[in-house]
Amino acid sequence: MKSEAALVEIITIGDELLIGQVIDSNSAFMGQELNKIGLQVSQISSIPDNAEHIIQAIEQAFERASILLMTGGLGPTKDDITKQTLCTFFHCDLVFNSDVLQNIHHLFSDRPHVLNPLTEQQAFVPEAATIIQNKRGTAPITWFEQNGKILVSMPGVPSEMKWALTEEILPRLKSHLKTPVIVHKTILVYGIPESALAIRISEWENQLPEYIHLAYLPSPGMIRLRLSGCLEDSITLHADIDSAVIQLRSILGQAILAEEDRAVEVILGDLLKSKNLTLGTAESCTGGLLSRNMVRVPGSSTYFKGGIIAYSNEVKENLLKVSSSILQAEGAVSQPVVEQMAAGLLSLIHCDVAVAISGIAGPDGGSASKPVGTVWICVATRQKSISRRFQFGSFRERNMEMASLAGMAMVKEIIDQQ
Amino acid sequence: MKSEAALVEIITIGDELLIGQVIDSNSAFMGQELNKIGLQVSQISSIPDNAEHIIQAIEQAFERASILLMTGGLGPTKDDITKQTLCTFFHCDLVFNSDVLQNIHHLFSDRPHVLNPLTEQQAFVPEAATIIQNKRGTAPITWFEQNGKILVSMPGVPSEMKWALTEEILPRLKSHLKTPVIVHKTILVYGIPESALAIRISEWENQLPEYIHLAYLPSPGMIRLRLSGCLEDSITLHADIDSAVIQLRSILGQAILAEEDRAVEVILGDLLKSKNLTLGTAESCTGGLLSRNMVRVPGSSTYFKGGIIAYSNEVKENLLKVSSSILQAEGAVSQPVVEQMAAGLLSLIHCDVAVAISGIAGPDGGSASKPVGTVWICVATRQKSISRRFQFGSFRERNMEMASLAGMAMVKEIIDQQ
Numbered sequence: 045m046k047s048e049a050a051l052v053e054i055i056t057i058g059d060e061l062l063i064g065q066v067i068d069s070n071s072a073f074m075g076q077e078l079n080k081i082g083l084q085v086s087q088i089s090s091i092p093d094n095a096e097h098i099i100q101a102i103e104q105a106f107e108r109a110s111i112l113l114m115t116g117g118l119g120p121t122k123d124d125i126t127k128q129t130l131c132t133f134f135h136c137d138l139v140f141n142s143d144v145l146q147n148i149h150h151l152f153s154d155r156p157h158v159l160n161p162l163t164e165q166q167a168f169v170p171e172a173a174t175i176i177q178n179k180r181g182t183a184p185i186t187w188f189e190q191n192g193k194i195l196v197s198m199p200g201v202p203s204e205m206k207w208a209l210t211e212e213i214l215p216r217l218k219s220h221l222k223t224p225v226i227v228h229k230t231i232l233v234y235g236i237p238e239s240a241l242a243i244r245i246s247e248w249e250n251q252l253p254e255y256i257h258l259a260y261l262p263s264p265g266m267i268r269l270r271l272s273g274c275l276e277d278s279i280t281l282h283a284d285i286d287s288a289v290i291q292l293r294s295i296l297g298q299a300i301l302a303e304e305d306r307a308v309e310v311i312l313g314d315l316l317k318s319k320n321l322t323l324g325t326a327e328s329c330t331g332g333l334l335s336r337n338m339v340r341v342p343g344s345s346t347y348f349k350g351g352i353i354a355y356s357n358e359v360k361e362n363l364l365k366v367s368s369s370i371l372q373a374e375g376a377v378s379q380p381v382v383e384q385m386a387a388g389l390l391s392l393i394h395c396d397v398a399v400a401i402s403g404i405a406g407p408d409g410g411s412a413s414k415p416v417g418t419v420w421i422c423v424a425t426r427q428k429s430i431s432r433r434f435q436f437g438s439f440r441e442r443n444m445e446m447a448s449l450a451g452m453a454m455v456k457e458i459i460d461q462q
Numbered sequence: 463m464k465s466e467a468a469l470v471e472i473i474t475i476g477d478e479l480l481i482g483q484v485i486d487s488n489s490a491f492m493g494q495e496l497n498k499i500g501l502q503v504s505q506i507s508s509i510p511d512n513a514e515h516i517i518q519a520i521e522q523a524f525e526r527a528s529i530l531l532m533t534g535g536l537g538p539t540k541d542d543i544t545k546q547t548l549c550t551f552f553h554c555d556l557v558f559n560s561d562v563l564q565n566i567h568h569l570f571s572d573r574p575h576v577l578n579p580l581t582e583q584q585a586f587v588p589e590a591a592t593i594i595q596n597k598r599g600t601a602p603i604t605w606f607e608q609n610g611k612i613l614v615s616m617p618g619v620p621s622e623m624k625w626a627l628t629e630e631i632l633p634r635l636k637s638h639l640k641t642p643v644i645v646h647k648t649i650l651v652y653g654i655p656e657s658a659l660a661i662r663i664s665e666w667e668n669q670l671p672e673y674i675h676l677a678y679l680p681s682p683g684m685i686r687l688r689l690s691g692c693l694e695d696s697i698t699l700h701a702d703i704d705s706a707v708i709q710l711r712s713i714l715g716q717a718i719l720a721e722e723d724r725a726v727e728v729i730l731g732d733l734l735k736s737k738n739l740t741l742g743t744a745e746s747c748t749g750g751l752l753s754r755n756m757v758r759v760p761g762s763s764t765y766f767k768g769g770i771i772a773y774s775n776e777v778k779e780n781l782l783k784v785s786s787s788i789l790q791a792e793g794a795v796s797q798p799v800v801e802q803m804a805a806g807l808l809s810l811i812h813c814d815v816a817v818a819i820s821g822i823a824g825p826d827g828g829s830a831s832k833p834v835g836t837v838w839i840c841v842a843t844r845q846k847s848i849s850r851r852f853q854f855g856s857f858r859e860r861n862m863e864m865a866s867l868a869g870m871a872m873v874k875e876i877i878d879q880q
Contacts, residue, residue: 060679062503063646064493065688065723068486071508075482085480086515090489090506093677097504097526104522108515121660121678122667154833155853162657180857201680203860261483325750325771331757332743332750335771339749342825342858350773353743353753359768359811363781393777407760440760 050221051086051109052078055101057116057126058200061090070115070205077209081218082226082274083111093117095129102133102195110193111217113209116200118183120162126197127170127186134188136172144169144184147177173197176212180204185212194220225278229285230261230305231269233296234453238262241269248291253284265436265446268305301453308452309337309344315459316347316397323455324395325351326364326385328376329403329419334448349395354385354402364388377402377414379431382422390424397458399423399451405440419447423454430458468639469504469527470496473519475534475544476618479508488533488623495627499636500644500692501529511535513547520551520613528611529635531627534618536601538580544615545588545604552606554590562587562602565595591615594630598622603630612638643696647703648679648723649687651714652871656680659687666709671702682860683867686723719871726870727755727762733877734765734815741873742813743769744782744803746794747821747837752866767813772803772820782806795820795832797849800840804847815876817841817869823858837865841872848876 054074060066071088078085086108091101098117105112117126131138145167152159166182169175173186181204188195194217198208233241238260242249249258255275261268271288275281293300302311316323325335331353338348352363357376360366366384374380385400403419410416417436422429432454436446472492478484489506496503504526509519516535523530535544549556563585570577584600587593591604599622606613612635616626651659656678660667667676673693679686689706693699711718720729734741743753749771756766770781775794778784784802792798803818821837828834835854840847850872854864 059675059677059690060688061490062493062506063497063690064490064495064503065679065686067490068506072479072482072485075480077482079481085482086510087519088480088486088508092504101505119678119680120657123675123677151855154835158655158658160657160661162660203857259481259483327750329757330754331762331766332745332753332769332771335750335773336748336754339747339773339823339862340859344749345773348749348773350771350777351750352770353750353768355753355757355763355766355768363810392781405757441758444757 050083050111052083052111052113053086053105053109054088055105055112055114056088056090056200057093057098057114059092062092070200070202073206074113074209077214080226080228081214082224083217093123093125095125095132098126098129099133106193112193112195113213114195114197115205118197118199120165120182130173130186130188130197131170134170134172134190136170138168139171141167141169141175141184143177144175147179148182151182176208178204178208180207187216224274225276225281227273227278227281227285229271229289231289231292231303232301233267233269233299234265234301236267236299238267241267245292245295248295252288255281256284256288264442265449266301301456307340308449309341312452312456313338313341313344313347315456319459321396321459322347322349324349324389324393324398326354326389326398326400327351328354328360328401329405330401330444330447331355333444334399334401334451337448337452349393351393352389360385363392375414377404377418377420379420379433382420383429383431386422386424386429390426397423397425397455399455401447401451403443403447405443406438407440417443419443419450421447421451421454423451423458425458428458430454468501468529470501470529470531471504471523471527472506473523473530473532474506474508474618475511475516475532477510480510488618488620491624492531492627495632497644497646499632501635502644511541511543513543513550516544516547517551524611530611530613531631532613532615533623536615536617538583538600548591548604548606548615549588552588552590552608554588556586557589559585559587559593559602561595562593566600569600594626596622596626598625605634643693643699645691645699645703647689647707647721649707649710649721650719651685651687651717652683652719654685654717656685659685663710663713666713670706674702674706683864684719684726719874725758726867727759730870730874731756731759731762731765733874737877739814739877740765740767742767742807742811742816744772744807744816744818745769746772746778746819747823748819748862748865749773751862752817752819752869755866755870767811769811770807778803781810793832795822795836795838797838797851800838801842801847801849804840804842808842808844815841815843815873817873819865819869821861821865823861824856825858835861837861837868839865839869839872841869841876843876846876848872
């Protein structure tokens with residue numbers, strides 16, 4: 045097996061993974077984050093809550109890798125046995141740790157009546173481990189070192205794992221190992237399919253210095269282009285990446301949504317804030333998804349006012365004042381309807397920009413002229429409006445995601461034009 | 463390791479899995495389908511496109527299991543090496559298979575110009591394998607048997623893998639093995655924290671027959687309790703699981719949201735449909751999340767009308783007619799405000815049940831009397847209403863999820879009371 049970079053293995057523990065009740069999305073997140081600091085994942089193993097199996101998996105992983113990240117099996121209930129099994133593996137006992145108990149009491153400080161002795165058992169930790177407090181949950185993170193190998197056990201709850209990995213584990217791994225200088229630059233490209241993008245930028249891609257690697261990270265409707273460079277001379281590296289980005293800008297123009305790896309709702313929120321503008325929504329087929337994405341961002345109340353979920357035609361007519369004859373003549377998924385939805389919203393809610401979405405998410409409701417995946421979107425200010433028809437795919441959830449993203453991109457577009 | 467049932471292992475091959483570019487959702491699908499026919503997955507391993515690693519993974523899997531399902535690494539490009547590696551493992555050569563070539567020509571019959579010699583290489587297959595034609599793609603499925611072990615290699619493209627598994631592999635495995643009976647029963651428990659639940663049901667849990675295993679699968683606000691039983695005598699097994707569920711019902715009562723493993727929005731949608739009722743929403747802190755969850759379900763337009771996202775107080779006042787003096791006196795997160803929001807919605811939108819949510823999602827906006835995580839929810843019909851104050855945690859995203867779930871549970875509650 046390759047061994048240029050320090051190898052890491054991931055073991056996710058839980059019967060629910062093996063019977064397919066839960067999809068293991070934690071490992072992909074860990075793989076991405078480890079990659080960013082130059083660590084290569086050699087294997088991901090999902091195994092049951094079974095002591096013998098856990099120990100065998102640890103042994104086999106350490107034959108290939110020097111770092112082992114484990115998630116799961118740390119709940120307070122009987123079926124979770126990771127902690128006890130790690131004691132067996134490292135030949136140590138569980139000992140009481142008052143800091144963990146304090147952390148648990150702190151987490152429950154606003155609802156002490158909910159705290160019970162079983163949860164307090166989480167304060168018993170393997171003696172051989174360095175304990176890292178889990179600020180998002182009751183199960184502490186345990187860090188073991190032995191014979192030059194590192195084993196870290198984290199909770200499997202995705203929010204807790206993500207917090208622990210990015211805030212606690214990665215910084216420690218970085219200071220622990222001599223990780224090379226790796227520079228990443230991510231460009232968000234919107235509205236160009238992956239294969240078309242690959243053709244459009246192939247010449248540019250072929251001319252990249254060989255120490256700069258390009259990755260296509262596609263998600264519905266958007267591609268993140270990630271340039272990763274690894275070089276001793278960090279000044280040259282930064283200069284080369286900057287110059288590659290400048291060239292890419294002239295090739296892709298408006299298709300570049302942002303030059304940083306942030307969520308689109310964060311980018312749009314910052315833009316609205318900087319221009320002192322407010323947004324309102326009129327959503328039909330997306331049923332609130334665009335709005336829900338906007339309010340993910342803390343502080344979004346300064347620029348997001350709210351909106352109307354006009355899932356039924358009644359709501360389109362009664363609240364947004366969409367004309368009933370146009371609804372009948374053109375159908376709910378049509379340019380005049382989204383334009384009236386946006387105009388109706390602007391007169392209902394005091395906002396500067398309105399976005400209206402109406403489409404056929406599927407699986408039913410399609411026709412020859414408007415197949416599943418047809419979506420009309422209108423963005424409007426009090427001065428102007430833009431309307432556009434999209435043809436997404438066959439999958440309901442994906443169509444909703446694509447429509448929400450397209451709506452946000454169009455809001456950015458109308459603001460950029462002002 | 464346990465060995466009551468025939469053990470299966472899954473190996474998914476591809477560098478993209480290890481750098482986190484792709485989430486391995488194939489394995490969960492395979493786990494579910496295998497489980498249904500009584501085959502237990504003992505480990506899922508994701509490994510790179512590396513011959514040495516592939517062979518080691520096969521050897522280690524066969525130490526634990528007698529059946530090995532592999533996906534991926536079967537494309538025509540240089541980086542895919544699974545087929546060649548299987549030849550090494552089974553000491554055989556690649557041989558030309560005219561049926562595979564015919565299948566490829568058939569797949570490309572409407573676009574023969576796209577077919578190239580690289581794709582035609584897919585017709586070379588390991589001599590030691592039984593070949594199963596892939597009706598969805600160019601890479602054939604290969605089935606190997608040796609020393610009582612079975613190895614099946616399938617494409618990693620999800621649509622091809624799903625077709626191959628359900629149409630070709632599972633029927634062959636069923637006729638090949640005497641599969642035992644495995645029964646799963648999942649109970650959704652709402653509103654009781656995991657450790658409190660564990661205490662409440664500990665006596666019941668300890669009295670379960672030893673061939674019935676209990677797993678706690680927690681998610682924000684909800685716990686899925688899964689009973690899994692494996693026994694030759696399927697009549698006894700079903701009877702024992704049924705009787706355990708009956709006992710659990712009397713212990714947990716209303717905390718049982720459903721006795722099947724489905725999403726809450728599906729359960730609620732079915733309930734609304736069966737009662738011929740419609741739902742509308744007035745969401746503040748959740749910003750559309752509850753609505754967005756409701757419309758995930760295909761066909762939700764028959765019972766979900768839409769709603770108002772009253773993120774700002776202006777929208778609460780102007781659209782939902784919440785009294786400005788009450789907003790000032792009590793604050794937006796208060797019982798009278800959510801009650802007025804629900805009442806306002808019922809008069810704006812023709813729906814039978816309204817759910818209104820207002821809370822402090824965080825991280826800012828909390829106070830001593832209303833800390834972050836305080837959420838008021840009101841559900842109302844034209845006859846009655848229920849209001850309740852919740853105290854969730856400190857995390858914005860989680861608070862929103864908990865509030866959306868609590869709102870759905872309260873909608874179910876008011877309908878159940880009718």
